[in-house]
Amino acid sequence: MNRTLIALVEDKPGVLNRVSSLFRRRAFNIESLTVGHTEQPGISRMTIVVDSDRTDAQKVAQNLCKLVNVIRVEDVTERPAVMRDLALIRVRANGGTRSEVMQIVDVFRARVVDVGMDTLMIEVTGTEEKVAGLVEVLQPFGVVEMVRTGRVAMVRGNGFNEQ
Amino acid sequence: MRRTGAQIVWEMVKREDAEVVFGFPGGAIMHTYHPRQEYDIRHILVRHEQGAAHAADGYARASGRVGVALVTSGPGATNLVTGIATAMMDSSPIVCIAGQVPTTVIGSDAFQETDITGITLPITKHNYLVTDVDDLAGVIHEAFYIARTGRPGPVLIDLPKDVQQAETDFVPPEEGVRLPGYQPVGPGDPEAVCQAAALINGAQRPVILAGHGVLISGAMEALRAFAEKTETPVTLTLLGKGGFPESHPLALGMMGMHGAAFANQAIQKADLLLAFGMRFDDRVTGKLEHYAPKSRKVHVDLDAAELNKIVPVDVAILGDLRQVLEQLLPLVEPVSHQEWLAQIDRWRADTRIRDVMNQPENDRLLAPRVIYAIREATQGEAIVVTDVGQHQMWTAQYYHFDQPCPLITSGGLGTMGFGLPAAIGAQVARPDKEIWAIVGDGGFQMNVQELGTVVQERLPLRIALINNNYLGMVRQWQEFFYERRYESTYLLNPDFVRLAEAYGIRSWRVTDPQETHQAIAEARSHPGPAFIEFQVVQEGEEGNVYPMVPAGAALHEMIRRPTVAVEADRSKEG
Numbered sequence: 001m002n003r004t005l006i007a008l009v010e011d012k013p014g015v016l017n018r019v020s021s022l023f024r025r026r027a028f029n030i031e032s033l034t035v036g037h038t039e040q041p042g043i044s045r046m047t048i049v050v051d052s053d054r055t056d057a058q059k060v061a062q063n064l065c066k067l068v069n070v071i072r073v074e075d076v077t078e079r080p081a082v083m084r085d086l087a088l089i090r091v092r093a094n095g096g097t098r099s100e101v102m103q104i105v106d107v108f109r110a111r112v113v114d115v116g117m118d119t120l121m122i123e124v125t126g127t128e129e130k131v132a133g134l135v136e137v138l139q140p141f142g143v144v145e146m147v148r149t150g151r152v153a154m155v156r157g158n159g160f161n162e163q
Numbered sequence: 164m165r166r167t168g169a170q171i172v173w174e175m176v177k178r179e180d181a182e183v184v185f186g187f188p189g190g191a192i193m194h195t196y197h198p199r200q201e202y203d204i205r206h207i208l209v210r211h212e213q214g215a216a217h218a219a220d221g222y223a224r225a226s227g228r229v230g231v232a233l234v235t236s237g238p239g240a241t242n243l244v245t246g247i248a249t250a251m252m253d254s255s256p257i258v259c260i261a262g263q264v265p266t267t268v269i270g271s272d273a274f275q276e277t278d279i280t281g282i283t284l285p286i287t288k289h290n291y292l293v294t295d296v297d298d299l300a301g302v303i304h305e306a307f308y309i310a311r312t313g314r315p316g317p318v319l320i321d322l323p324k325d326v327q328q329a330e331t332d333f334v335p336p337e338e339g340v341r342l343p344g345y346q347p348v349g350p351g352d353p354e355a356v357c358q359a360a361a362l363i364n365g366a367q368r369p370v371i372l373a374g375h376g377v378l379i380s381g382a383m384e385a386l387r388a389f390a391e392k393t394e395t396p397v398t399l400t401l402l403g404k405g406g407f408p409e410s411h412p413l414a415l416g417m418m419g420m421h422g423a424a425f426a427n428q429a430i431q432k433a434d435l436l437l438a439f440g441m442r443f444d445d446r447v448t449g450k451l452e453h454y455a456p457k458s459r460k461v462h463v464d465l466d467a468a469e470l471n472k473i474v475p476v477d478v479a480i481l482g483d484l485r486q487v488l489e490q491l492l493p494l495v496e497p498v499s500h501q502e503w504l505a506q507i508d509r510w511r512a513d514t515r516i517r518d519v520m521n522q523p524e525n526d527r528l529l530a531p532r533v534i535y536a537i538r539e540a541t542q543g544e545a546i547v548v549t550d551v552g553q554h555q556m557w558t559a560q561y562y563h564f565d566q567p568c569p570l571i572t573s574g575g576l577g578t579m580g581f582g583l584p585a586a587i588g589a590q591v592a593r594p595d596k597e598i599w600a601i602v603g604d605g606g607f608q609m610n611v612q613e614l615g616t617v618v619q620e621r622l623p624l625r626i627a628l629i630n631n632n633y634l635g636m637v638r639q640w641q642e643f644f645y646e647r648r649y650e651s652t653y654l655l656n657p658d659f660v661r662l663a664e665a666y667g668i669r670s671w672r673v674t675d676p677q678e679t680h681q682a683i684a685e686a687r688s689h690p691g692p693a694f695i696e697f698q699v700v701q702e703g704e705e706g707n708v709y710p711m712v713p714a715g716a717a718l719h720e721m722i723r724r725p726t727v728a729v730e731a732d733r734s735k736e737g
Contacts, residue, residue, distance in 0.1 A: 010344065014292075018284060025285045062468040068289040068309060071344040 002031060003057035003077040004153050006160055007046040008038070010069040018067050019046065026063055029054040032150030043071065047152045080156040085128045086149045088113070089135065092142035093120045101141055108134045119144055166333035168296045168326045169195040172260065173202040174333065175303035181231045181258075183207060183222065183591055185215040189235025191262030191275060194327040196233075207591060207620055210612035212239050214584035216246020217610070219257040221588030223250075224571045225546055225596075229310050230257040230588060236264055237275030240321075241282065245578055247317045248286040252575025253402060254375060256315035258306045265325040266294050280321045288316030296329035304336040313347035314466045315379060348465050350490055351482030359437075359461045359478045360494035363393060366435035366459075368503045371397040372418060372447075375574075376440015376464065376484045377406030383567040385488035386439065387411070392492065394500045396507060398426040400441050401559055404570040409563035415507070419447035421556040424517070424710045424721055425510035430455050431719040432506075438462040440484045443473040444575065453717035463487045517709070517724045520561075528676050530554060530629045530699045530706075534561040537599055537627060540683045545597040545625075546571065546589050550582030550606030553635035556708045558601050580609030583626070587613060590622045597625065597687070604630040604656055614666040623691030626668075628659055631701045639707045643722065663694040670694040 009015050016035055023030050031049040038045045048064075050057045061073045093101040098120065105112055105122055108130065114121035124134050128151060135143060154160065166174065172195050176184065183205040188196045199206060209215045212234045219230030234240055240261035250257045264273040280292045289309050291302045299322075306318040363369065377386050383406055390397050390413050397407045398415040407414055416423035418430060427449075430436065436458045441447070448454045451473065460476040462469075463484055470479035480487055515521055519531050534557050537545075547562050548571040549555040555572055564570065571589055573581040586600035607628055617624050634652040641649050663670040669689050671682040673696065686693035700706040710721035 014280070017281075021284045059468065059472070062470075065344075066466070066468055068342060068345045 001052050003050045003052045003075055004081070004083060004151060005048040005050065005057060005061055005064075005073055005075050006153060007048060007064055007073045008071040009044050009046060010071065011037070011042050011044045012069055015044070015069045018069060019064065022063055022067065023060075026059070028060050034150045034152050036152075047150070049151050074160065076153055076155050076160065081153050082156060083127055083151050083153045084125055085131050085151050086123070086125045087131045087135070088147050089122045089124065089138060089143060090119050090145040091122060091138045092118060092144055094118050097141055101138070104134070104137055110134060164333045165330050167194075167198070167328060167330050168299050168322070169328070170198050170201070171296070171299045171331075171333055172303065172322070172327070173199060173204060175300050176231060177202055177204055178335065179229065179303065179307040181229060181307075184231045184233050185209055185218040185222070185588065186233030187212050187215055187235070187239060189239045189262065189275070191236035191264060191324050192234060192239070192260075192322075192327075194324060195260070195262065195322070205591075206233075207587070207616065209584065209587075210615050211610065212242030213246050213580065214587070214610055214613045214616065216243045216257065216259060217249065217578075217581050217584035218588035218591070218616075219259070220246060220250045220253075220255045220581075221548060221571055221585030222592040223256050223315075223588070224569055224585070225589035226592035228256075228592070229307050230255075232257060232259045234259070235262045235275065236279070237277045239275075240279035241277055243319075244282065244286065245576075245580075247283055247319065249573050249576045249578045249581060250317040251286045251288065253573065254315050254379060255317070256310040257317045258303075258310050259317060259319045261319060261321055262327070263292070263321045263323040266323045267325065269323065279319065283319045286317070287319050288314075290319040290321065292321040292323075293326050294323065296326050296331045299326065300333065301336045305340050305342065308340045309342075309345065313345075348482050350486040351463065351480040353490070355478055355480045356487065356490045357494065359480060360491055362435055362459050362461060362478060363437070363491070363495050364498070367500070368433050369393065369395045369435040369437060369500070370415070370429050370433040371395050372400070372430070372436055372438045372441050373397050373403045373406045374400040374439065374441025375402035375406075375569075377403055378567065378569050380440065380465070380484040380486075382440070382485035382488055383407070385485050385492070389488050389492055389495070392497050393495050394498055394504070395437065396429060396504065398422070398430065400444070400447055400574070401572060402569065402574040403441060404559060405564045405566065405568045408565040410565050417559050419444075419718075420449070420712045421560065421708050421710065422447070423514055423560070424723060425507060425514045427710075427712070427718045427721060428510045429507050431717070433458045436460045438464075438474075438476070439488070440464060442469045445473075448474065449712045449716055449718035449720070455718075519705070519709075519724065524676065526676065527705060528674060528679070528697060528699045530631070530697070531557050531561050532676060533627065533629065533673075533679055533697045533699065534558050534601060536679045536683055537601070538562045540680070540687060541597055541599065545599050546593060548572070548582055548586035548589055548598065548600045550602040551577045551579045552603045552606060553631075553639065553708050554601055554603045554629040556636075557629075560708075562601075579606035582606055583610050583613045584616075586624055586626070587616055587620070587622060590624050591620070600624060600626045602626065602628055603635060604628060604632065604654055604659070605634040608656075611662070614663060614668060617692050618667050624693075625686055625691065626663075626694045628694070628696045629699055630656065630659065630696050631699050631706060632656055633701060635706070636708070638702065639711075642702060642707065643711070644713065659696045660694070668692045668694045670696070672696045672698065674698045
């Protein structure tokens with residue numbers, strides 16, 4: 001099972017390096033890690049997904065907390081939260097298959113963001129399951145290229161910052 | 164107040180109450196060295212940067228203050244690495260300041276450039292690369308704060324040459340620090356403390372496992388009060404020595420791989436383990452599957468990542484040990500554990516019979532007797548620093564402390580070469596105290612060059628070299644587990660007495676047990692420094708550390724000392 005951790009960290013040089021160095025040093029297996037700015041200047045936010053069959057998420061959280069530049073860590077797996085992954089997918093689509101691909105895109109509420117001679121670039125946002133579902137049905141057409149951001153998460157209601 | 168970065172270093176080191184810096188100059192740090200004389204701070208010139216890191220560590224452990232090391236970039240900085248890792252594993256507060264090539268050439272593979280910030284990332288509590296002289300004072304202030312608070316540890320400051328040279332208006336940092344992600348813990352969660360108290364009040368066979376945390380949090384009095392009120396025997400980790408008086412009736416001595424057999428037996432049969440400021444190192448648990456199988460466990464530690472890391476516990480209390488013990492004390496009932504203590508005394512008696520000190524004396528020089536003699540002569544009041552290996556375990560076994568004073572030794576990392584430079588640091592910290600460095604012939608030679616520092620600084624250090632011409636602990640493993648094939652462990656040593664005398668150190672050599680006491684007495688009455696080489700038994704039963712829990716064995720599966728007396732005793736038992 002996957003567990004989702006949110007970490008608020010100081011936006012200082014080398015902090016991502018400290019976090020990734022910690023994961024390597026403690027042999028933690030990480031499914032994904034995203035990092036970006038927050039509403040507060042000087043503070044970045046990481047969403048870390050851990051495969052809890054292989055790595056104890058609590059140990060990840062406890063060790064992250066020991067880093068001086070890590071301000072707060074919380075496991076939000078059990079809390080109601082919106083979790084999203086964004087993917088860009090380039091899929092083969094020629095005259096014969098283009099309309100069929102675009103119908104699938106509509107069904108998944110994804111968007112076509114670029115059209116090439118033989119390919120379409122599709123942008124999809126949603127849970128990882130939804131993205132995986134789209135990729136699965138596009139596979140027969142030929143997925144040429146794909147990139148995913150990894151999970152970002154925000155707790156519903158008053159949210160993470162209010163705690 | 165215009166100041167250069169170099170001046171700010173000394174200004175801040177002084178403000179942080181450091182009286183002494185251990186270091187070695189070089190191209191990227193000489194700018195910082197230049198203004199030292201303007202500040203009233205002592206500098207100890209070591210012979211190798213590793214010595215500076217260990218000396219700062221020894222200074223910190225002997226004084227309870229932060230030790231400081233100052234070195235140049237590149238090789239100067241990388242030479243610190245072993246010392247930093249040693250301090251990290253043993254939670255020792257040191258601040259290392261390393262020169263760096265100018266910021267303008269960082270990343271260009273400049274002369275003596277190395278990424279010491281990157282290298283030390285996993286072996287420091289925190290580290291800094293300072294790129295702006297305006298940050299320097301604040302960084303040094305934070306570094307000392309982080310090093311000494313919470314779970315202490317090493318902090319490294321990577322200081323480029325142009326930052327040392329740059330001038331700025333020096334503004335002393337405010338007293339407090341703004342570190343939103345760093346809060347040392349205080350008392351424990353009252354609910355968890357109550358749960359622990361309930362387990363304690365219901366226990367029939369409790370044992371306290373007291374670690375380094377007792378000394379770090381200053382919980383010696385609280386621990387004693389707790390142990391006496393609940394009549395709970397106390398066993399110590401290697402770094403926990405000094406946290407509880409070893410002559411106390413409730414003291415069980417050291418636990419673990421070379422711990423007292425009766426202490427290990429008590430742990431294995433306990434129904435409640437109280438782990439106070441220790442971290443269940445593999446050297447104290449033996450095989451985890453068979454570790455204290457029938458016991459409930461309470462763990463108090465100030466580092467959340469240590470709780471449930473190795474041994475799952477019934478109650479984990481995150482908090483400062485002294486404060487947690489003060490919370491527990493009114494909640495626990497005064498009880499008597501006569502039956503349990505009587506059982507432990509039976510195990511203790513068996514251990515005593517096997518003790519080499521209770522075997523008939525012969526004409527061979529045995530290391531345990533040497534260490535016991537040093538203990539007797541100093542009445543247990545010296546500060547003792549060891550290296551790593553057999554002599555270290557013998558020192559832990561035979562130099563008992565009743566004072567709240569640590570055994571200064573590399574516990575977690577097991578760093579050979581630690582002893583001599585750490586003893587230098589300890590002697591600098593405590594010039595009035597009698598300090599004994601007890602070292603083996605292998606580890607001593609790893610940093611033997613620091614004899615030069617001892618003499619140059621006129622340190623009255625006493626050095627006892629336990630020489631068995633082997634890397635003794637490895638040889639012992641080879642004897643037990645590797646068919647007595649002494650592969651690469653025999654040492655063709657120099658004449659150590661002449662070596663020490665070449666440095667100008669008064670020296671003695673002891674080969675006969677009859678000479679032991681007199682040599683120690685003479686070395687003690689000499690103003691120092693003084694050096695004694697003890698040529699001890701090299702191998703076999705009298706050259707091994709007993710008992711020993713083999714790697715991978717359970718804690719009670721010890722190799723015990725085979726002796727005639729014991730065999731006779733056994734046959735009586737039938």
